[in-house]
Amino acid sequence: MASIARKLRPVASRFATRSSASAASWRPSSFGLRAFSASRAAQVKKYTKDHEWVELSADGKTGHIGISEYAAHALGDVVYVELPTVPIEVAAGDSIGAVESVKSASDINSPISCTITAVNELLEEAPGTINKGPEDDSSAGGWVAKVEVAEVGIKDLEGLMDAEEYKEFVEE
Template sequence: MATSKKFTPEHEYVVYDSASKIGVMSITDYAQKSLGDVVFVELPQIGTEVAKGDLIGAVESVKAASDIYAPVSGKVTEVNERLNGEPGLLNKDPEGEGWLCKIEASKPEEMDALLDDKAYQKVCEEGDH
């Protein structure tokens, strides 16, 4: 399978295409529900080199602000400019049109350390984050 979807315990996801080494990342549906109505999204700069776990942006809602962390190391190749004018896309379709950015992975093996769907569901059920 060329693409895989993995999750972080901080409620971010990445859909990774091993052929292009590009990962599309955003917050999960669980995260957007927890945040409530998103009113502002701070996106990373294109060309930024990031390490796994680096702060790369933020999401602000009517309830809270939440930092966004890089799920994998690499370079930001694209950001979803639509979110600047339509931050609510994160609420409507966080795992589709509400994607945050694309990262070209410099260490694809980091994907292996992320959570699969079953492990992520367990994190959501425990409500630790």
């Protein structure tokens, strides 16, 4: 099977991705101190040119992998998702599964080197979940795999795009 990027046709309408990182907000308190809110800014979400994403948690050791909203939209209605076996160690670019839609079938590749520790079994029962929330890492979302990341995987992040770079990439 080909990767998602090779299977997608250019989409006529521009499809914007939402940034998962929000800036920490502050406001001066009555005592002259700044109050900072906790946000997802500590989490890092990166994208590949093949339209996969990885989001690491604040600890930088665990995270989620999935396909981008752009890919899910371009693929159309997903009818089958092949999930990886767990646990399994993979290198950046290794195929970890596949997604089949009414339009095509594509491999899902790992954006970074990691160990896959769990999969989203909801996708086997309801593959259309990936269309509803492909970048949602909640229990009802369309993420594909939970991962543990070592130092090599952290270095792999350097070669990936952040949300703004990815948005520019898909608009080209």
